Amino acid sequence: MTGDAKxxxxxxxxxxxxxxxxxxxxxxxxxxxxxxxxxxxxxxVGLGTIYRHFPTRExxxxxxxADRMRRLIDEGxxxxxxxxxxxxxxxxxxxxxDSAKRKKILADALAQAGVDPKDGLSDxxxxxxxxxxxxxxxxxxxxxxREDLRMPELLALLSATCVAAERSDWSxxxxxxxxxxxFDAFLPGPRRxxxxxxxxx
Amino acid sequence: MTGDAKxxxxxxxxxxxxxxxxxxxxxxxxxxxxxxxxxxxxxxVGLGTIYRHFPTRExxxxxxxADRMRRLIDEGxxxxxxxxxxxxxxxxxxxxxDSAKRKKILADALAQAGVDPKDGLSDxxxxxxxxxxxxxxxxxxxxxxREDLRMPELLALLSATCVAAERSDWSxxxxxxxxxxxFDAFLPGPRRxxxxxxxxx
Amino acid sequence: MTGDAKxxxxxxxxxxxxxxxxxxxxxxxxxxxxxxxxxxxxxxVGLGTIYRHFPTRExxxxxxxADRMRRLIDEGxxxxxxxxxxxxxxxxxxxxxDSAKRKKILADALAQAGVDPKDGLSDxxxxxxxxxxxxxxxxxxxxxxREDLRMPELLALLSATCVAAERSDWSxxxxxxxxxxxFDAFLPGPRRxxxxxxxxx
Amino acid sequence: MTGDAKxxxxxxxxxxxxxxxxxxxxxxxxxxxxxxxxxxxxxxVGLGTIYRHFPTRExxxxxxxADRMRRLIDEGxxxxxxxxxxxxxxxxxxxxxDSAKRKKILADALAQAGVDPKDGLSDxxxxxxxxxxxxxxxxxxxxxxREDLRMPELLALLSATCVAAERSDWSxxxxxxxxxxxFDAFLPGPRRxxxxxxxxx
DNA sequence: CATGAATGAGGGTTCATTCAT
DNA sequence: GATGAATGAACCCTCATTCAT
Numbered sequence: 001m002t003g004d005a006k007x008x009x010x011x012x013x014x015x016x017x018x019x020x021x022x023x024x025x026x027x028x029x030x031x032x033x034x035x036x037x038x039x040x041x042x043x044x045v046g047l048g049t050i051y052r053h054f055p056t057r058e059x060x061x062x063x064x065x066a067d068r069m070r071r072l073i074d075e076g077x078x079x080x081x082x083x084x085x086x087x088x089x090x091x092x093x094x095x096x097x098d099s100a101k102r103k104k105i106l107a108d109a110l111a112q113a114g115v116d117p118k119d120g121l122s123d124x125x126x127x128x129x130x131x132x133x134x135x136x137x138x139x140x141x142x143x144x145x146r147e148d149l150r151m152p153e154l155l156a157l158l159s160a161t162c163v164a165a166e167r168s169d170w171s172x173x174x175x176x177x178x179x180x181x182x183f184d185a186f187l188p189g190p191r192r193x194x195x196x197x198x199x200x201x
Numbered sequence: 202m203t204g205d206a207k208x209x210x211x212x213x214x215x216x217x218x219x220x221x222x223x224x225x226x227x228x229x230x231x232x233x234x235x236x237x238x239x240x241x242x243x244x245x246v247g248l249g250t251i252y253r254h255f256p257t258r259e260x261x262x263x264x265x266x267a268d269r270m271r272r273l274i275d276e277g278x279x280x281x282x283x284x285x286x287x288x289x290x291x292x293x294x295x296x297x298x299d300s301a302k303r304k305k306i307l308a309d310a311l312a313q314a315g316v317d318p319k320d321g322l323s324d325x326x327x328x329x330x331x332x333x334x335x336x337x338x339x340x341x342x343x344x345x346x347r348e349d350l351r352m353p354e355l356l357a358l359l360s361a362t363c364v365a366a367e368r369s370d371w372s373x374x375x376x377x378x379x380x381x382x383x384f385d386a387f388l389p390g391p392r393r394x395x396x397x398x399x400x401x402x
Numbered sequence: 403m404t405g406d407a408k409x410x411x412x413x414x415x416x417x418x419x420x421x422x423x424x425x426x427x428x429x430x431x432x433x434x435x436x437x438x439x440x441x442x443x444x445x446x447v448g449l450g451t452i453y454r455h456f457p458t459r460e461x462x463x464x465x466x467x468a469d470r471m472r473r474l475i476d477e478g479x480x481x482x483x484x485x486x487x488x489x490x491x492x493x494x495x496x497x498x499x500d501s502a503k504r505k506k507i508l509a510d511a512l513a514q515a516g517v518d519p520k521d522g523l524s525d526x527x528x529x530x531x532x533x534x535x536x537x538x539x540x541x542x543x544x545x546x547x548r549e550d551l552r553m554p555e556l557l558a559l560l561s562a563t564c565v566a567a568e569r570s571d572w573s574x575x576x577x578x579x580x581x582x583x584x585f586d587a588f589l590p591g592p593r594r595x596x597x598x599x600x601x602x603x
Numbered sequence: 604m605t606g607d608a609k610x611x612x613x614x615x616x617x618x619x620x621x622x623x624x625x626x627x628x629x630x631x632x633x634x635x636x637x638x639x640x641x642x643x644x645x646x647x648v649g650l651g652t653i654y655r656h657f658p659t660r661e662x663x664x665x666x667x668x669a670d671r672m673r674r675l676i677d678e679g680x681x682x683x684x685x686x687x688x689x690x691x692x693x694x695x696x697x698x699x700x701d702s703a704k705r706k707k708i709l710a711d712a713l714a715q716a717g718v719d720p721k722d723g724l725s726d727x728x729x730x731x732x733x734x735x736x737x738x739x740x741x742x743x744x745x746x747x748x749r750e751d752l753r754m755p756e757l758l759a760l761l762s763a764t765c766v767a768a769e770r771s772d773w774s775x776x777x778x779x780x781x782x783x784x785x786f787d788a789f790l791p792g793p794r795r796x797x798x799x800x801x802x803x804x
Numbered sequence: 805c806a807t808g809a810a811t812g813a814g815g816g817t818t819c820a821t822t823c824a825t
Numbered sequence: 826g827a828t829g830a831a832t833g834a835a836c837c838c839t840c841a842t843t844c845a846t
Contacts, residue, residue: 035836048809049811051837167309181350236818247827247829248821248828414830437815439815449833449834561771587787587788650808651843659842
């Protein structure tokens with residue numbers, strides 16, 4: 001699917017892993033603007049080695065994000081059979097926020113889960129969207145989540161939470177209280193009809 | 202308080218304003234990575250002129266942010282006497298998000314409204330916090346907003362919304378629906394007691 | 403024409419000249435692959451200074467070539483009124499070869515005097531072509547140069563001679579003898595009809 | 604003489620040939636700056652294989668040039684017994700130009716046929732020189748080529764023509780006309796006494 | 805022997821900042 | 826004060842060459 005060609009030599013595989021690991025670390029520390037050199041140094045490899053595995057700075061970023069998203073999607077898969085669909089949905093939301101907060105870099109990609117430019121992340125983004133949607137639908141069917149919660153605003157709030165968590169280094173306690181609060185908005189029940197709030201385009 | 206030292210000459214003042222204006226425009230267009238040269242060009246002044254008024258790229262950013270925050274704080278002040286305290290509170294929230302979305306650059310500063318590092322923004326950040334707090338308290342007293350909504354999570358969600366709005370270019374419609382949804386979390390009423398959600402630090 | 407905008411500051415002008423001078427020297431030594439860094443060092447300026455004056459490596463090359471060509475074209479202009487048209491024509495040929503040999507870099511541009519890609523050198527190349535053509539025509543009219551000598555093959559031989567001279571560092575003596583020999587081909591007089599010589603395309 | 608040491612294994616020999624062939628192709632396409640990787644790819648061998656046979660990029664170039672020169676020298680050998688010595692001489696000149704034009708890379712080596720640095724090409728260059736000289740002498744004896752044509756300027760013009768042909772991609776027609784013109788300079792007959800032409804060293 | 809992964813110097817270029825004009 | 830020329834560190838990336846597999 002993703003284009004695995006040859007099985008790669010053992011040392012190459014190990015180096016690729018080291019690069020990914022180092023990149024995660026450095027990107028988590030310095031943000032998207034982290035330099036390739038810093039990553040190479042942290043990984044203990046030459047600059048060229050990074051470029052062998054990831055032809056471009058962008059490609060490295062995407063690889064990391066795709067990697068992390070895949071893992072999240074897998075966890076989402078497992079949660080699809082959880083006993084409590086509502087809890088499962090909220091749990092997944094939390095997992096995503098956690099991942100963003102710990103590893104950074106994730107939020108930007110997430111922010112465009114609904115957009116899909118042509119950047120090689122389209123597939124994994126689509127899968128992520130599906131994972132969320134399927135958990136949401138199940139939770140709604142079970143009556144745990146309000147019926148009128150739709151994907152666009154859900155994604156908007158998810159990505160918002162991720163960016164904030166990843167930028168502001170929310171303490172576990174703050175994150176907990178913030179998410180609890182936010183989740184209240186997802187519950188079914190009587191709603192006030194609030195006046196329209198935005199004005200300027 | 203804000204540290205005005207000498208009564209700048211008329212033309213110097215005008216130049217300062219032109220730079221700020223241009224910087225807003227360019228930063229809104231190119232984001233934080235906008236180059237000083239681009240700003241100087243847009244302002245129609247020399248590079249040196251920018252540096253005369255703002256000793257550092259960072260200082261310019263802060264000036265812009267402080268500027269914008271001041272204006273928001275002023276609007277908050279006016280809303281303190283609005284007829285409907287609940288609406289006023291939500292309206293202010295919306296105003297801040299709008300500002301972030303239109304002008305960029307704002308969200309990052311906001312994200313640290315609760316932190317206060319030692320950058321020249323502590324004052325205005327404190328004022329912003331006060332503005333929000335005062336609107337919140339009034340809205341809570343009026344019964345429009347739940348009693349247990351506290352500043353930390355409110356700021357967290359506000360900054361989250363701002364960053365997301367500013368990054369993802371939410372359409373007016375999406376922004377509207379997202380904020381409505383979020384605001385439901387602020388309403389008083391029966392709450393489900395959700396299980397704690399985060400785990401890893 | 404060439405786009406002179408503002409009169410440039412004195413020091414800027416001086417630096418520009420230093421860069422050009424250094425570039426000529428270094429390019430003559432290292433060929434087209436000379437590094438910008440080497441040129442900056444030789445010029446005693448920062449790298450950025452080069453890029454201020456010449457936005458691109460290519461632009462610097464072209465500036466040098468254009469410069470040199472212009473000077474040659476000017477010399478050609480003077481030769482148009484020389485007493486002996488035949489000698490003038492040959493003298494110009496020699497001047498061009500001399501310039502190529504001493505300064506390198508010239509030949510490549512010359513090689514495409516007949517081609518004209520879109521590289522900012524089109525103008526000067528056209529002028530060079532005109533200069534040559536006008537000297538040639540005059541020499542032919544005077545009977546000093548054979549009538550059937552046409553521009554394409556003349557340019558071919560001129561550029562050939564230039565490249566060779568610039569690459570092989572012909573000694574003055576060798577250059578003299580080579581040109582004398584070649585010039586014999588330009589003289590009028592009885593010609594043997596040689597059989598076609600090329601075969602493969 | 605040429606330095607064959609050990610009787611390479613069959614597959615090694617085949618690989619060497621494949622590399623040479625690929626290198627010719629790629630160098631003809633991309634010029635001297637063609638990358639080793641491109642050549643390896645075209646040859647269908649690993650990078651290491653190239654380096655096993657040619658310790659250096661330079662060595663590979665030389666091997667190719669030597670190869671091509673050898674072939675040319677062989678053709679020269681055959682032409683030594685041709686019926687028309689004058690035509691044979693000119694034909695050889697043309698063959699060399701053709702080869703340069705089609706395969707690139709040749710001209711530089713040729714340019715130094717008279718110089719002989721210590722680069723492993725000395726032998727073949729000497730042979731080439733001999734081949735030319737012998738054809739020239741024979742043609743002169745037959746009266747077809749002027750007596751006073753000497754090797755240095757002949758080589759100079761030959762290499763000039765080669766570089767130009769290889770760089771400018773002369774059309775067959777242009778090449779034909781250019782060579783015919785040039786060859787007129789080689790013919791015996793009355794010569795004008797041209798004034799000395801070069802001045803600056 | 806063949807392979808191709810690893811290396812890292814070096815290339816062109818950008819840009820925040822300083823300072824002579 | 827205002828200007829913009831100069832600076833040079835830093836960035837991303839390429840590629841000849843080496844060497845573990």
